[in-house]
Amino acid sequence: MSKDTVLIIGARSDIAISAAHCFAKEGYDIQLAARNKSSLNADKSDIELRYQVGVSLYNFDALDIDSHEHFVSSLPKLPIVAICAVGYMGVQTKNERDLLAAVNVMRSNFEGPASILAVLANHFEQRGSGTLVGISSVAGERGRAKNYVYGSAKAGFSAFLSGLRNRLAKKGVHVITVLPGFVETKMTKEISLPSKLTAKPDEVAIAILNAVKKKHNIIYVKKIWLLIMKLIRSIPEQFFKKMKL
Amino acid sequence: MKLGGWGRYPLIEAKLKSPASIKELIELISRGNAIGRGNGRSYGDSSISEQNTICMKNFNRILEFNNKNGLTVVESGVLLSEIITTFLNRGWFPKVTPGSKYVTIGGMVACDVHGKNHHKDGSFGNYIEWLDIITSDGEIVRCSRKINSEVFNWTIGGMGLTGIILRVAFYLHPVTTSWIKQKTIPAKNIDHAIEIFEENLDSTYSVAWIDCLSKGNKLGRSLVMLGEHANISDLNYDMKSDPLIIKSKTKILIPFNFPSFILNSLTVKIFNSIYYALGKKKKNYKLVDYDTYFYPLDYLLDWNKIYGSKGLAQFQCVLPLKNAKLGIREMLDALSFSKSNSFLTVLKRFGKQESCLSFPMEGYTLALDFPITKKNIDLMKKLDEITLKYKGRFYLAKDSRMNRDTFKKSDIRFEEYKKFRSSKMKKSFSSVQSKRLEL
Numbered sequence: 254m255s256k257d258t259v260l261i262i263g264a265r266s267d268i269a270i271s272a273a274h275c276f277a278k279e280g281y282d283i284q285l286a287a288r289n290k291s292s293l294n295a296d297k298s299d300i301e302l303r304y305q306v307g308v309s310l311y312n313f314d315a316l317d318i319d320s321h322e323h324f325v326s327s328l329p330k331l332p333i334v335a336i337c338a339v340g341y342m343g344v345q346t347k348n349e350r351d352l353l354a355a356v357n358v359m360r361s362n363f364e365g366p367a368s369i370l371a372v373l374a375n376h377f378e379q380r381g382s383g384t385l386v387g388i389s390s391v392a393g394e395r396g397r398a399k400n401y402v403y404g405s406a407k408a409g410f411s412a413f414l415s416g417l418r419n420r421l422a423k424k425g426v427h428v429i430t431v432l433p434g435f436v437e438t439k440m441t442k443e444i445s446l447p448s449k450l451t452a453k454p455d456e457v458a459i460a461i462l463n464a465v466k467k468k469h470n471i472i473y474v475k476k477i478w479l480l481i482m483k484l485i486r487s488i489p490e491q492f493f494k495k496m497k498l
Numbered sequence: 499m500k501l502g503g504w505g506r507y508p509l510i511e512a513k514l515k516s517p518a519s520i521k522e523l524i525e526l527i528s529r530g531n532a533i534g535r536g537n538g539r540s541y542g543d544s545s546i547s548e549q550n551t552i553c554m555k556n557f558n559r560i561l562e563f564n565n566k567n568g569l570t571v572v573e574s575g576v577l578l579s580e581i582i583t584t585f586l587n588r589g590w591f592p593k594v595t596p597g598s599k600y601v602t603i604g605g606m607v608a609c610d611v612h613g614k615n616h617h618k619d620g621s622f623g624n625y626i627e628w629l630d631i632i633t634s635d636g637e638i639v640r641c642s643r644k645i646n647s648e649v650f651n652w653t654i655g656g657m658g659l660t661g662i663i664l665r666v667a668f669y670l671h672p673v674t675t676s677w678i679k680q681k682t683i684p685a686k687n688i689d690h691a692i693e694i695f696e697e698n699l700d701s702t703y704s705v706a707w708i709d710c711l712s713k714g715n716k717l718g719r720s721l722v723m724l725g726e727h728a729n730i731s732d733l734n735y736d737m738k739s740d741p742l743i744i745k746s747k748t749k750i751l752i753p754f755n756f757p758s759f760i761l762n763s764l765t766v767k768i769f770n771s772i773y774y775a776l777g778k779k780k781k782n783y784k785l786v787d788y789d790t791y792f793y794p795l796d797y798l799l800d801w802n803k804i805y806g807s808k809g810l811a812q813f814q815c816v817l818p819l820k821n822a823k824l825g826i827r828e829m830l831d832a833l834s835f836s837k838s839n840s841f842l843t844v845l846k847r848f849g850k851q852e853s854c855l856s857f858p859m860e861g862y863t864l865a866l867d868f869p870i871t872k873k874n875i876d877l878m879k880k881l882d883e884i885t886l887k888y889k890g891r892f893y894l895a896k897d898s899r900m901n902r903d904t905f906k907k908s909d910i911r912f913e914e915y916k917k918f919r920s921s922k923m924k925k926s927f928s929s930v931q932s933k934r935l936e937l
Contacts, residue, residue, distance in 0.1 A: 295573070299559035303584050439518045 256306065260284040260332035262313060262369055263339030267438040268388060270296055271458035272336055277304040279462065284332060286313035286324070315339040315365030316357075321372045334465055335373045336386040337366045340407075342440055348402040355402045362390075362406035367413045374417055374426065381425040384465050387414040388431045388457075391473070394482045397498050418470060429464045430471045433457045434478040450475060501551060504802055505541040505898055507809030507870045510930055512546050516553040520664070524636040526552050527662060530925040533932075534662045536575060536602030540609060541812050542898025543930035544657050552662060554604055560584060561665065568670035569627060574604025574663045579796075581670070582788075587742045590670035591727075591788070594622040599793050604663040609895035610655030610856040614703035614725065614792075617695075617849040621856050622668070623654035630665035634923040638664060652918055655855035657894055659919060659927045659937060675741040677728040678703070678791040681783050684776045688718025688827050688845075692862065695722065695847040702726050703791075708843040709769045710866070713834050717827065720845065721772060728785055737785070745787060749799045765841055795842075804841070805869040811898050813878050814865040816848055817890040822862035825888035829864060829881055836877045840866035855911055857893045865896070875899060894931065905935045912937055 259276040261269045264285035273283050277300045285293050290310035297308040313324055325331075341361035348355040370385055377383035392400050393407030411430055418428035435441065435451040452460075452474045460474045473479045485498070502509040514535070517523040526532060535545040535553045545551070554575035562571035568590050570581065579599040581592060596611040605611075610623045628642035631653060639661070641650035653660045685691035691706050698704055703725035712719040730741050737743075795801050802810060817825040826845065833840065844865045851858040866881075868874035882904045885892065891908045892900060906912075916937070919926060931937070 295559045295561055298561050302560045302563050303580075442516070442518070 256280055256282050257333040258282045258284055258330050260286065260328070260335040260373075262286045262335065262337045262366075263315065264293060264296075266338045266340070266440070267454040268433065268436060268457045269336070269338035271454035272338070272461055273300055273308075274303070275455075275458040275462045276334070277306045277308070280304070280306060281334070282307040282309075282330075284309050284311060284328065284330075286311040288312065288314050313369075315369060316360055318364070318368045321369050324369075325372045325376055331376055331380065331383075333382070334384045334386065335370070335377075336388070336461065337370055338388045339366045339369075340388065340390075340440075342400070342403050345400050345402060358402050359406040359409075362403060363409040363413070366410055370414075370417065374421060374428075377426045378421060378424045383425075384427045384429065384468075385414075385417065385421075386429045386431060386461055386465065387411075388433065389414060391432045391434050391478055391482050394432075395485050395493075399498065415471075427468050429461070429469060431457070431461055431464070431474070432472065432478065432482075433474045436474075450477060450481075501546045502538075502809065503542045503545065503898065504539045505805075505810045505812065505870075506802055507811060507898055508543055508930075509809075510543060510546050510548060512548045512551050512930075514551045514553055516556055518556045520632075520638070523552065523557075523662065523664075524632060526550060527632055527634065528636060528925070531928050532662065533927055533929040534574070534604060534608070534658045536605035537577060537600055539598055539601045539605060540895045541810075542896070543934065544609075544894060544897070544932075545605070546930045547928055548930065554602065554662070557664065562667075568672060569667060570670055571665060571667045572603050573665055574602060574607070576603050577601065578603065578606065583744055585670055586673075586676055586744055586788070589672055589674065589742060591673045591676075592622075593619060593625045593669060593671040595792055597793065598796055599789075600796060603666045603668070604658075607654060607663050607666055608656060608658040609893075610853065611895070612848070612856075612858050614705045614846065616858055617699060617704065617847045618702055620849060620851060621655075621853070621858055623853055623856060625669045625671075626654065627667040627669065629653055629663060629667070631661040632664055633661040634925045634927065648918065649922075651854045652915055654853055655857065656915065657855075657932065657937060658929065659915075659932055660923075661927065673727050673742075674730050675728045675733060675737075676743055676788045677733060677737065677741075677785045678725045678788060679728045679732055679783055680786045680791060681724045682772070682776055683722045683724070684773050685718075685720045685722050687712075687716055688720075688830060689823060691718055691720045691722055691845060692823055692826075695845075695862075698722075698724055699847070704847060706845040707769070708830070708845055709766065709773070710830065710833055710840050710843040711766055717834070718830050718845075719773070721769070721776070725786075725791060732785065734785075743787075745789065747789065747797065750797055751799050805867070808870040810867055810869050811874070811878065812865060812867050812896040813881050814863060814893040814896040815881070815885040815890045816857065816859055816863040816893070817861050817885065817888045818859060819861040821888040821890070825884060825890065826862060826864055828884050828888075832877065832880050832884060833866070836873065836880070838868060838874050838877045840868055842867045855915060857891065857895075859891065861890070863893075865893075894935075894937075897931065897935075900935065902935050 259281045264287040290312045300308045343358040389411040390407040392404035393411045414430045435446045464472045500509045501512045532550040533547040557573035558575040594613045610621045612621045701724040706720040706722040708720040848858040850860045
């Protein structure tokens with residue numbers, strides 16, 4: 254019997270690599286997709302040697318929407334779980350002045366991820382099984398001056414995932430929205446993060462695996478974020494707009 | 499941030515970066531005064547540079563494994579524990595392992611670590627096929643006994659000062675089970691312990707645990723533990739169903755700093771009960787899983803906290819064979835005279851060591867742990883003097899407090915090392931230890 258396969262898109266991110274380890278440890282074969290796949294050669298051998306599973310690499314560009322259908326249909330095997338870890342934070346101050354930069358952030362966090370998951374969703378729907386995992390962000394729960402360009406794209410992505418879940422709930426396909434909160438990664442290493450609110454990539458990966466097994470819908474990796482976001486959402490706009498958060 | 503080694507003494511305000519790519523790593527090296535840091539398990543200040551400590555935790559991938567000859571290629575930040583969990587159930591085990599499995603492979607190279615089989619198999623360096631090192635000019639240099647052999651030889655045991663160790667190719671050793679056949683022999687005193695070591699030179703593993711509180715004709719009373727890898731035929735029926743089992747054991751987390759007096763009453767009690775129980779028995783072979791045998795202290799995560807908030811220091815020296823009995827006895831006398839106690843006192847026979855900088859030499863090594871106090875620091879100075887008197891030398895991976903003159907008197911090899919580095923390196927690497935000792 255061939256093993257089930259997990260596809261990880263945006264595979265160069267720390268969360269993606271941790272997720273690959275986590276699922277490989279459970280015995281899944283792994284497909285890793287990213288721009289310039291050869292940069293993942295060392296990770297491929299590492300995961301193959303540690304867990305004795307198969308790892309295959311694919312070139313994938315989240316912003317090249319036209320290529321997405323072909324990317325999925327030419328995979329040697331349609332995965333049972335697909336995780337989209339594509340994302341790009343950009344620099345807010347730059348995003349405010351430079352529209353091209355802002356558009357790039359919006360496309361990287363919303364358009365690209367939504368497009369590839371849409372394609373995968375149709376394939377999964379046809380098969381009648383599978384789990385789609387989208388890594389969104391708590392930044393999408395309410396726009397803040399500090400990161401609203403990134404946040405707005407994540408808000409769009411979260412809404413997309415929620416709709417997709419609703420559409421596919423009766424079709425045997427499950428959709429998971431992951432809201433990691435702060436994570437200690439390459440993307441955030443220059444920012445000092447409060448340790449109690451910050452998850453390690455491994456914790457995010459374990460939370461994803463757990464959510465896939467238990468068919469959770471929306472997960473906050475650190476539970477405290479559920480509370481924090483409830484609070485932030487509940488602040489009336491007239492006060493919120495004057496706050497520094 | 500404040501950085502320390504495993505002994506948490508000294509704690510030093512230092513800049514720490516964890517590069518995620520080779521490009522970032524090279525950029526950091528170009529700033530000068532860099533030192534590589536693995537899992538921070540050397541005891542003192544050898545993996546700390548105030549200006550430029552480079553943590554290698556992101557370089558932690560296993561790159562190649564040859565299941566015919568055991569050649570394993572890894573990035574230097576891979577932990578020995580990961581090597582064991584990956585390869586032991588496929589029948590491979592490190593040929594040389596230190597007393598903790600939470601060390602990185604890069605650290606094992608830089609300190610050229612030894613294990614309980616040094617008298618037979620030498621140090622870790624003997625099993626390295628090649629290294630990739632990033633030198634001061636940002637080049638990745640592949641070196642081995644055949645190519646760039648000079649850099650290779652100085653890097654093994656070179657305390658990270660030739661460059662950042664990036665990749666290591668080393669051999670694992672085939673085993674048929676994950677069990678060790680252990681035999682424990684009680685020794686009446688230090689002479690007796692040495693006698694037992696000398697009679698058992700063909701035993702693969704050997705180490706002694708000394709009861710440092712005994713005196714007079716019982717001075718150096720100890721338990722000598724011998725070990726061999728068990729074969730399948732040594733296992734009982736249940737064990738045979740999974741001879742290479744890796745048990746995951748619950749680790750005990752030390753939640754806070756202990757007051758130091760707890761230690762010795764406890765260890766002495768444990769020691770005595772084993773000692774007297776063994777005295778009554780004649781045949782003392784037993785099967786012990788690899789984890790209990792090689793890494794007893796790894797059970798207690800953060801066991802360094804047991805020593806209290808000021809931290810601990812370890813003293814480890816080696817004395818040449820002909821001076822060992824006298825020298826070790828003098829050290830144990832000094833220990834008993836000072837009324838200091840060492841929680842863990844370990845004695846071990848070393849074999850010959852053919853390398854440029856490695857710590858071992860044919861003779862006996864003594865390792866003692868002390869909580870940091872004025873009295874203990876003074877005692878360690880006394881032990882330094884005895885080491886010099888008997889022509890011994892010191893293990894840099896453990897050192898955190900030696901003075902420059904003592905070190906220079908004990909080890910002239912580092913003068914040559916310094917010459918090599920100043921002739922070949924543009925921007926030198928340095929650690930707090932290398933500055934303290936002028937390595």
